[in-house]
Amino acid sequence: MTDLIASMAASASGMAAQSARMRLVGENIANADTPGYRRKLVAFESLASGTVEAGRVTLDQSQLVRQYDPSHPMADTSGYYDGSNVNLVLEIADAREAQRGYEANLRLFDQARQMSSAALTLLRR
Numbered sequence: 001m002t003d004l005i006a007s008m009a010a011s012a013s014g015m016a017a018q019s020a021r022m023r024l025v026g027e028n029i030a031n032a033d034t035p036g037y038r039r040k041l042v043a044f045e046s047l048a049s050g051t052v053e054a055g056r057v058t059l060d061q062s063q064l065v066r067q068y069d070p071s072h073p074m075a076d077t078s079g080y081y082d083g084s085n086v087n088l089v090l091e092i093a094d095a096r097e098a099q100r101g102y103e104a105n106l107r108l109f110d111q112a113r114q115m116s117s118a119a120l121t122l123l124r125r
Contacts, residue, residue: 004116006050007108013051014105017044020054021098028086029095035074036064037084039091060085 024040031037039060044052062085070079 004112004119007112008116010050010052011105011109011112013047013053015102015109017052017054018098018102018105022095022102024057025091025095025098028091029088032084032086032088032091034084035067035072036082037086038064039084039086 021042024042028039039062041058041060043055043058045055046052064082064085066080067083068079069075069081072081074081
């Protein structure tokens with residue numbers, strides 16, 4: 001029974017980590033057109049208990065896209081300003097990956113819950 005509880009804890013922590021990742025993907029997509037915005041990234045960290053958690057949020061240090069628009073308030077004397085470094089195709093791929101990871105953890109959690117329920121039913125007899 002302890003193994004089932006440990007697997008439920010591991011899958012619940014995976015769901016929480018994937019949820020944090022989805023939140024950041026949503027922020028990145030929402031700010032894709034914000035000048036100077038840097039894409040936010042999160043890495044997962046394994047814990048000694050067999051669970052996982054979302055680590056520190058970091059900013060993508062890749063080059064910001066230079067855009068030409070002399071009428072933009074943030075444009076320099078040459079008419080360019082720094083756009084964001086968010087790639088929507090990459091963000092959509094990350095969102096799908098996080099969604100599938102969340103769903104896999106949810107299925108594992110549900111299977112462990114059903115197995116523990118069946119074990120308790122057998123013990124009651």
